[in-house]
Amino acid sequence: MALSIRSLHSDKLIKSSSLLFVAAQVSNVFNCAFQIVMGRMLSPKEYGLMNALLALFVIMVVPVAPLFTVITHKTAEYKAQGDLAAIHDLHRRMSRWVIGAGLCGLVFFLVLSPYLRDYLHMSSIAPIVIIGMSLVAALAYPVNLAVLQGVQDYTWLGIYQALGGPAKFLFTVLFVWAGFGVSGVMAGLVASGLLLWAMSYFPTDKHLIRAKGSYGAAKHISFIDAIPVFLTVFAFTLLTQADMVLVNRYFSARETAGIYASAAVLGKAVMYIPGAIVLALFPMVSEQYALNRGSRHLLIKALIMTMAISGSGAVFFYLFPVSIIGVVYGDQYIAAASILKYYGLAMLPMALLMVLMNYLIAREKNLFSYIMIVGALLEIFAIFLFHNSLMQIVFIMLTAGTLLLVTGIAIQYIPALQPNLMPSSKV
Numbered sequence: 001m002a003l004s005i006r007s008l009h010s011d012k013l014i015k016s017s018s019l020l021f022v023a024a025q026v027s028n029v030f031n032c033a034f035q036i037v038m039g040r041m042l043s044p045k046e047y048g049l050m051n052a053l054l055a056l057f058v059i060m061v062v063p064v065a066p067l068f069t070v071i072t073h074k075t076a077e078y079k080a081q082g083d084l085a086a087i088h089d090l091h092r093r094m095s096r097w098v099i100g101a102g103l104c105g106l107v108f109f110l111v112l113s114p115y116l117r118d119y120l121h122m123s124s125i126a127p128i129v130i131i132g133m134s135l136v137a138a139l140a141y142p143v144n145l146a147v148l149q150g151v152q153d154y155t156w157l158g159i160y161q162a163l164g165g166p167a168k169f170l171f172t173v174l175f176v177w178a179g180f181g182v183s184g185v186m187a188g189l190v191a192s193g194l195l196l197w198a199m200s201y202f203p204t205d206k207h208l209i210r211a212k213g214s215y216g217a218a219k220h221i222s223f224i225d226a227i228p229v230f231l232t233v234f235a236f237t238l239l240t241q242a243d244m245v246l247v248n249r250y251f252s253a254r255e256t257a258g259i260y261a262s263a264a265v266l267g268k269a270v271m272y273i274p275g276a277i278v279l280a281l282f283p284m285v286s287e288q289y290a291l292n293r294g295s296r297h298l299l300i301k302a303l304i305m306t307m308a309i310s311g312s313g314a315v316f317f318y319l320f321p322v323s324i325i326g327v328v329y330g331d332q333y334i335a336a337a338s339i340l341k342y343y344g345l346a347m348l349p350m351a352l353l354m355v356l357m358n359y360l361i362a363r364e365k366n367l368f369s370y371i372m373i374v375g376a377l378l379e380i381f382a383i384f385l386f387h388n389s390l391m392q393i394v395f396i397m398l399t400a401g402t403l404l405l406v407t408g409i410a411i412q413y414i415p416a417l418q419p420n421l422m423p424s425s426k427v
Helices: 002-010 012-041 044-061 065-081 084-119 126-133 135-150 154-208 223-250 254-267 275-290 296-319 321-328 331-362 367-385 390-413
Strands: none
Touching: 012 044, 012 154, 012 254, 012 275, 012 296, 012 321, 044 084, 044 126, 044 135, 044 154, 044 223, 044 254, 065 084, 065 135, 065 223, 065 275, 065 331, 084 126, 084 135, 126 135, 126 154, 135 154, 135 275, 154 275, 223 254, 223 331, 223 367, 223 390, 254 321, 254 331, 254 390, 275 296, 275 331, 296 321, 296 331, 321 331, 331 367, 331 390, 367 390
16 A cells, blocks of 8 residues: 555656646636636626637637647657757747737737627627737747646646636736726736736746757747647637537527526536646657657546546536535526536546547647547537527537547557558657
């Protein structure tokens, strides 16, 4: 028994995941408090609109988000080669690039704001314009975290991960309390994003400032590397976020969207809680891949840990939905209990899928990327056809996640399905 405990304590994946898990839970406590406080400070109609905008924001970030995964992957590869100078160069170049992308995104939001206002049945374009402003900080900040993740500096990564929730909570509550409503929530995201970017930039840069090696190596990174990652991340975002936007669109009563949002926010915790495992897993697998070493044991450990954590959460939501909704949101949202009961179960295969897809990305098994995008589009099409009730949407998500998970496992363990669709120098 003592040997087993020492073995667990010395396991790098378990130690790193535990550290990041604690940091994530600190942030999640404030993220949960954010949703609870907003649910009480805003009306059900405003609360549903807020979550629809947040889901839309996540979807809009997707075109650039895969770049962060590529940065982590390349950083881990350079680390395995001992070339910290290339990491330093990569950090500088990508920081400048994503800031420019964020400014372009702001212009895009400004142009589309009238159409988005009409599509979401809003009375003002102000929240859309403000959330567009947050793109700059929202894209620059993750570059710093991607580098820290790639060099496996989990201490600093954990610190900044833990600060995300408190910063968002503080600024959004302040602006909403000042009377700015949904626009205040979006303004709070802008303020917290800028603060976190400023705080994380200098420690990240200092971590690499003494790097020696071949500067300019990062110039040769091709954005073609990001295509499979883009497809995978975009697909997963659609799978887990598009339901909020579609509910806000298809259900005429805005209060109904708020009821669904309350269940979805809680239910998605089943998927997000094991995110710390992915943060630790991805650079480890990327490093092992760069060194031509096997890493299947890491996948098995990660899936078992995820099943234990997410499975417990799904069972908890299934058994006590009424009590949970009542305590968190109050009686005005009690109708969400019947949705929450099954929403947690729908997120369980999504949590396992998140682990599996990151493993396959790190191993550059690109076939699954194309399957993921097909699955996401089919899920959206199914919701488009069948949205007579909120429960139909939940079961569509459960089915899509389960089928994709089974397919991904088949790709991992059936040799005939393992060759890449894109050339790779590694076997």
